[in-house]
Amino acid sequence: MSRATSPVPVKKRSGKGNPIASGASTPIRFGGGTDQRQLDMSALNIYSPDDEENAYEEPPKMTLAREKVVEEAKKALDARGDGKKGVSLVVIGHVDAGKSTLMGRLLYELGMVEEKKRIANERGSSKMGKGSFSWAWELDGTTEERERGITMDIAQQFLATPQRLITILDAPGHRDFIPNMISGASQADCALLVVDAATGEFEAGFDRGGQTREHLVLVRSLGVSQVIVAVNKLDQVQWDKDRYDDICDLLRPFLLQSGFHPSKTKFVPVGAMEGVNLITSEGDTATELNKWYTGPTLVDLLDKLEPPARDLNSPLRLPISNVFKGQSSGIAVSGRVCGGVIQVGERVRVLPGDETAIVKSIEVEDDSQPWAAAGTSVTLNLVSIDPAQVNIGSVLCPVTDTIPLATVFSAKIIVFDIQVPIMAGTSVELFHHSRDVPATISKLVASLDRATGTVIKQSPRVLTKGGSAEVQITLRASGISGPSGTARSIPLEPFAANKDMGRILLRRGGETIGAGIVLKIIA
Amino acid sequence: MKLIKKDIDKHGAGFVNLRPEDDEDMWHLYNLIQKNDFVRGPAIRRVQTVSATGSTESHRVRLSLTLQVSRVEFSAASAPSNVPVVPGSIASSSAPLPTASLHISGRVTSANDHVKMGAFHTLDVEANRDIRIEKGDGWDSVAISRVEEACVPGRGAEVGAVVCGEGTAAFCLLSQHMTVITHRISVPIPRKGSASGASQHEKALTKFYGTLFDSFLRHIPYSTPSLKAIVIASPGWVRDAVYDYMVAEASKRGDKILGKALKDKVIRVHISSPHVHSLTEVLKSPEIVSQLKETKFAREGIMLDRFFKMLGSDEQRAWYGPAHVILAADRGAIGTLLISDDLFRSSDPVQRKVYVELVEGVKAKNAEVLIFSSMHESGQQLNQLTGVAAILTFPLDVEVVEAEEKAAKEEEAEAAADAAHEEALQN
Numbered sequence: 001m002s003r004a005t006s007p008v009p010v011k012k013r014s015g016k017g018n019p020i021a022s023g024a025s026t027p028i029r030f031g032g033g034t035d036q037r038q039l040d041m042s043a044l045n046i047y048s049p050d051d052e053e054n055a056y057e058e059p060p061k062m063t064l065a066r067e068k069v070v071e072e073a074k075k076a077l078d079a080r081g082d083g084k085k086g087v088s089l090v091v092i093g094h095v096d097a098g099k100s101t102l103m104g105r106l107l108y109e110l111g112m113v114e115e116k117k118r119i120a121n122e123r124g125s126s127k128m129g130k131g132s133f134s135w136a137w138e139l140d141g142t143t144e145e146r147e148r149g150i151t152m153d154i155a156q157q158f159l160a161t162p163q164r165l166i167t168i169l170d171a172p173g174h175r176d177f178i179p180n181m182i183s184g185a186s187q188a189d190c191a192l193l194v195v196d197a198a199t200g201e202f203e204a205g206f207d208r209g210g211q212t213r214e215h216l217v218l219v220r221s222l223g224v225s226q227v228i229v230a231v232n233k234l235d236q237v238q239w240d241k242d243r244y245d246d247i248c249d250l251l252r253p254f255l256l257q258s259g260f261h262p263s264k265t266k267f268v269p270v271g272a273m274e275g276v277n278l279i280t281s282e283g284d285t286a287t288e289l290n291k292w293y294t295g296p297t298l299v300d301l302l303d304k305l306e307p308p309a310r311d312l313n314s315p316l317r318l319p320i321s322n323v324f325k326g327q328s329s330g331i332a333v334s335g336r337v338c339g340g341v342i343q344v345g346e347r348v349r350v351l352p353g354d355e356t357a358i359v360k361s362i363e364v365e366d367d368s369q370p371w372a373a374a375g376t377s378v379t380l381n382l383v384s385i386d387p388a389q390v391n392i393g394s395v396l397c398p399v400t401d402t403i404p405l406a407t408v409f410s411a412k413i414i415v416f417d418i419q420v421p422i423m424a425g426t427s428v429e430l431f432h433h434s435r436d437v438p439a440t441i442s443k444l445v446a447s448l449d450r451a452t453g454t455v456i457k458q459s460p461r462v463l464t465k466g467g468s469a470e471v472q473i474t475l476r477a478s479g480i481s482g483p484s485g486t487a488r489s490i491p492l493e494p495f496a497a498n499k500d501m502g503r504i505l506l507r508r509g510g511e512t513i514g515a516g517i518v519l520k521i522i523a
Numbered sequence: 524m525k526l527i528k529k530d531i532d533k534h535g536a537g538f539v540n541l542r543p544e545d546d547e548d549m550w551h552l553y554n555l556i557q558k559n560d561f562v563r564g565p566a567i568r569r570v571q572t573v574s575a576t577g578s579t580e581s582h583r584v585r586l587s588l589t590l591q592v593s594r595v596e597f598s599a600a601s602a603p604s605n606v607p608v609v610p611g612s613i614a615s616s617s618a619p620l621p622t623a624s625l626h627i628s629g630r631v632t633s634a635n636d637h638v639k640m641g642a643f644h645t646l647d648v649e650a651n652r653d654i655r656i657e658k659g660d661g662w663d664s665v666a667i668s669r670v671e672e673a674c675v676p677g678r679g680a681e682v683g684a685v686v687c688g689e690g691t692a693a694f695c696l697l698s699q700h701m702t703v704i705t706h707r708i709s710v711p712i713p714r715k716g717s718a719s720g721a722s723q724h725e726k727a728l729t730k731f732y733g734t735l736f737d738s739f740l741r742h743i744p745y746s747t748p749s750l751k752a753i754v755i756a757s758p759g760w761v762r763d764a765v766y767d768y769m770v771a772e773a774s775k776r777g778d779k780i781l782g783k784a785l786k787d788k789v790i791r792v793h794i795s796s797p798h799v800h801s802l803t804e805v806l807k808s809p810e811i812v813s814q815l816k817e818t819k820f821a822r823e824g825i826m827l828d829r830f831f832k833m834l835g836s837d838e839q840r841a842w843y844g845p846a847h848v849i850l851a852a853d854r855g856a857i858g859t860l861l862i863s864d865d866l867f868r869s870s871d872p873v874q875r876k877v878y879v880e881l882v883e884g885v886k887a888k889n890a891e892v893l894i895f896s897s898m899h900e901s902g903q904q905l906n907q908l909t910g911v912a913a914i915l916t917f918p919l920d921v922e923v924v925e926a927e928e929k930a931a932k933e934e935e936a937e938a939a940a941d942a943a944h945e946e947a948l949q950n
Contacts, residue, residue, distance in 0.1 A: 324713030425907030510795025
């Protein structure tokens with residue numbers, strides 16, 4: 001893009017059209033040449049020569065009927081033999097458990113990182129005195145992340161195992177960035193929990209207030225049911241089998257209690273830095289491990305992840321998780337399709353707002369595709385829309401079947417392990433996909449039995465930890481100043497209509513206090 | 524605010540003359556003046572005269588009018604009044620002019636040459652112009668203490684705060700009774716991603732810091748001496764990045780005053796979310812508590828926090844909701860009463876009286892009463908909890924008390940029924 005706006009090509013062009021202009025004291029006009037006025041105009045950079053070539057580009061037309069796309073998508077999902085199944089995976093765990101390092105190493109082992117880039121990362125990180133972060137640099141791209149040696153935002157990568165195409169969402173572990181982690185986890189089907197086996201480190205992450213616990217509860221509340229636990233940094237405890245077993249035994253009951261089915265939880269010992277037991281457990285570094293471990297490697301487990309059923313027939317929902325300037329004209333947005341299908345040329349509505357846009361192209365894993373179906377992480381190029389109208393947290397819908405906007409809604413929530421109980425009027429932060437808005441629990445409708453869902457008490461005074469309840473949630477107006485001011489509504493759908501769009505999380509003071517599903521939109 | 528004259532007898536009849544001086548005074552007046560009060564103040568009225576020939580002429584007359592109030596409207600400042608001024612000029616030391624506005628509408632109760640009795644008028648209350656307030660239902664203790672509080676000279680610390688996250692920032696000014704959000708900015712920041720690369724993210728961040736810096740200069744009166752501290756609060760490390768950017772920019776521009784203000788006044792505080800309601804967390808942080816202790820709004824924040832904690836640890840000692848709190852007050856159980864000024868603004872005099880009696884009753888038992896300002900975040904949160912809450916000195920079970928009340932009522936009803944029955948028999 002910088003080429004088009006820099007003044008250099010403009011000058012060249014004027015020189016061609018007006019060969020003697022540079023020496024003349026008065027501008028001489030030629031029939032077909034560029035005159036001074038035009039020169040002045042071009043110096044303003046209002047338009048650039050490139051613009052003329054693609055001044056108007058016909059927006060692409062839809063090529064297929066919607067039914068046809070759905071059919072094709074179904075076929076693609078059912079494809080057992082040749083086609084690899086797509087699944088998205090969020091990497092979670094306590095800060096400094098080695099999530100990014102594990103992913104960086106895994107990408108390298110699978111041949112997704114060029115040798116040149118690896119060497120560059122290694123050099124760069126050791127120059128900064130942070131040699132141990134060299135693998136994580138593959139995912140931690142920003143200067144600040146590299147300086148601090150910490151992941152701050154979700155990094156998205158793709159990797160291919162023999163049977164699966166996996167979208168990796170590397171989440172930040174630090175507690176301040178849980179909003180970003182939620183944004184990533186809401187795009188995931190499965191989770192990879194990384195725990196640090198080093199003495200004291202596992203305990204720090206697993207104790208109350210540690211992110212191992214919070215992340216697990218969060219991803220479960222966001223609908224993730226399969227989890228792989230990678231016990232990392234075993235090399236720091238000399239590949240001690242007892243340590244590995246202890247950690248597994250501590251985690252198992254907690255996983256079960258959090259709602260993960262034992263058949264869907266897998267454990268694997270790894271050494272991320274050395275690349276032990278990622279693809280193979282061969283080599284010198286793995287000899288200690290091989291003495292007692294004969295189970296599957298991490299990639300073996302990744303290869304068996306089952307994608308959940310996709311909702312293809314419901315109307316399109318695409319919550320936007322990132323907005324940026326793409327390579328071509330228009331703007332690029334990325335996110336995961338949470339329902340229905342989308343195709344090139346389709347006109348989509350952007351909510352909240354009154355605008356529509358046309359999908360110019362769809363990119364899945366850097367390849368251009370004619371359509372994408374529910375469950376796919378995509379990057380879309382949108383045209384014929386003002387970029388200011390598209391924000392992180394907006395939802396793309398069909399023009400005819402839009403998602404409702406809500407400021408007041410009722411929800412069924414479960415209350416987490418909290419110190420201060422929830423009462424009517426508690427202010428919370430409401431998380432829904434990539435959106436994070438202040439809200440109030442305006443009414444406690446009824447407390448419910450957690451197992452059966454039957455009403456225990458109508459309008460309880462407070463909700464204490466571990467309970468379940470039906471509550472009414474009202475979004476707060478953004479200002480304190482005065483009683484006036486109305487809250488901005490957010491796109492939300494009842495859980496019954498679309499599972500992915502109906503899940504919410506509630507946080508207060510940096511702590512997740514509850515999770516729930518939307519029952520009804522009231523206003 | 525200056526108290527010019529006060530003439531209130533022991534029954535509450537009488538008037539006060541007040542001279543508002545700044546934004547906070549407007550807020551005090553808003554809380555003080557109620558429906559059916561009589562307010563006299565300077566006004567400008569357009570007067571139309573019809574001459575003998577039938578032509579009309581209109582001109583503006585400056586006069587004093589007395590109104591019987593039917594409505595009071597308040598709007599907080601949208602921009603700070605005290606724009607940073609050139610150092611050394613006299614203006615910097617004088618009190619800033621208010622930008623909050625207060626409108627009082629009602630019927631004129633005293634006729635004069637220009638205005639007929641019963642005509643409607645809306646007074647725009649101006650700074651440094653006296654107004655006289657006479658209470659329709661008499662002055663109660665809450666109203667009188669409000670006047671006293673408003674007229675205490677040399678008010679507490681003023682604090683400027685920037686609550687920021689990645690791409691968003693809210694500029695707030697906190698004073699004794701008000702939190703005013705003077706400005707908000709929101710810069711879209713593309714997140715890091717393999718497709719867009721990190722450069723777009725960083726470019727947008729730099730733009731965000733620049734925008735924040737410009738807004739800071741415009742909206743935080745950093746050079747005013749009355750501003751005791753400037754808080755930069757954020758989750759993560761945004762606050763450090765913002766501070767470093769501002770310091771660098773100040774030295775680049777050679778702005779010594781800004782540089783000094785940043786060095787002396789800025790406190791960086793960690794909060795858990797980039798929303799304005801995290802200001803309560805700011806007020807709880809030890810750095811701020813040590814700076815601002817003894818100020819009213821810090822105390823409010825601490826008390827509300829204590830209430831929430833009590834609710835978690837000993838539910839029977841933390842009660843909220845008007846009905847419950849009044850029950851607790853009847854039993855003399857209240858240690859600290861937390862009540863929002865919103866409740867006293869109620870247009871229904873009966874309701875106001877209930878709360879005034881509650882406050883007086885609790886005060887009479889030597890318990891602490893905190894009247895929260897609903898212009899603060901803590902007050903807003905209290906408003907969400909029905910506006911009234913209490914920390915009790917001893918545990919009381921809500922349900923037991925309610926059952927007692929019910930039994931007492933039934934007994935009364937029975938007694939009344941018996942009496943009626945007996946009466947009927949006698950007849």
